[in-house]
Amino acid sequence: MKKLLPLLLLFSIAFTKHANAQFETVKDSVVQLYGIVMTADSLVGIPAVSITIKGSHRGTITNNQGVFSIVVLKGDVVEFTHVSYKPKTIIIPRNLEGNQQSIVQLMVEDTTYLPVTIIRPRPTPQQFERDFVKTKVPDDQIEIARQNNDVAKRRILMNSIPGDGSEASSLQFRNIATKATYTGQIPPMNIFNPAAWSEFIQAWKRGDFKNKH
Template identity: 65%
Template sequence: MKLFLRISLFCFIVLLAGSKATAQQTPNVYRDSVVQLYGVVMTADSLRAIPSASIIVEGKGRGTITNPDGVFSIAVLKGDRITFSCVGFKNRSIEIPLNLSENQYSVIQLLVSDTAYLPATILKPRPTREQFERDFVNNKVSDDAYEIARKNTDEAQRRILINSLPADGREAINYQLRQQANKYYYSGQLPPMNILNPAAWADFIKAWKRGDFKRKD
């Protein structure tokens, strides 16, 4: 029994020492795996710098872009896969070597132009001058800012919007507060009847002339 306890204690001490050694070595390993990647991105045909090219570390959600001279610099880890991309060029990817002896890695990345082929467009003239003039006159021109503002402030258009759009939260709470204020104002007495109010009759006549009471199909 004593021999078993001694062996168990010895194994526990060995495991504890090994875990401490691993914990002490982990920061050094992580520190040594960080690499400063820098370089320039250029075109493959004319060796011209590519500004605003994207340099993305795959699977890490990190990246950077090149400056106007095509130069970039970013901190990565050994074994990371780096993708170079830019509009009008094909993507290229590189992998940081795991056996890199230094903490700096420089590259000159060349990107090849990517040609995008669009479908063919056929331009046909009008058969006659009269048809061209007719189509030109009947062509609908988009409204400018002044015309849009005039339509938005039109009274008929505003009535249509009021009747079609639902009330938002601000209008609903204001209506509820007005109802409560009116109820508290006439608390303990009969509220007035608008059937004898000339102003209410005037509003009713204006609404009737506008057609607010017409049936909407």
């Protein structure tokens, strides 16, 4: 135990020196950046300029007079952006002496080009009448419901829409009942059933067996 105490003491001293050295390094790299952002032509402070540090989530904006202040690190890339001005970028020098830096950042107005707008004269009464008559009015809910109730449309929907749970259960029960009724005997053949032939002829006339592809 007595032999370990000097080793622990040396380790503690070395760790403390290393931590102090790292702290001094970090402390030396911190810079208080402050200044004003102004227009390049009239030297007027620009409010609401976004000042962000690339690669981080830190940033600030200028006040009503264009003044700002932000903490950065040496070597950081600082970007100035505004909706009406061209963006500007500066780099904090790594060999900067001291921990404060003041700047006057000038920004140039950015021209925004809008898409071309074609202004046409008002249509004549004849043109308005022609376009009004030929304009297709989209179907409302009542018209859509009326079309869905059409015989041909209902037949298509019946063939394409699967049955719900109640219909599937009823079909299954009917199949079970049919099998139970003709247990031990041969089920009747519909080829000899006049009602089945009548239904087949009606379906043939309706076109139920036509190729739909």
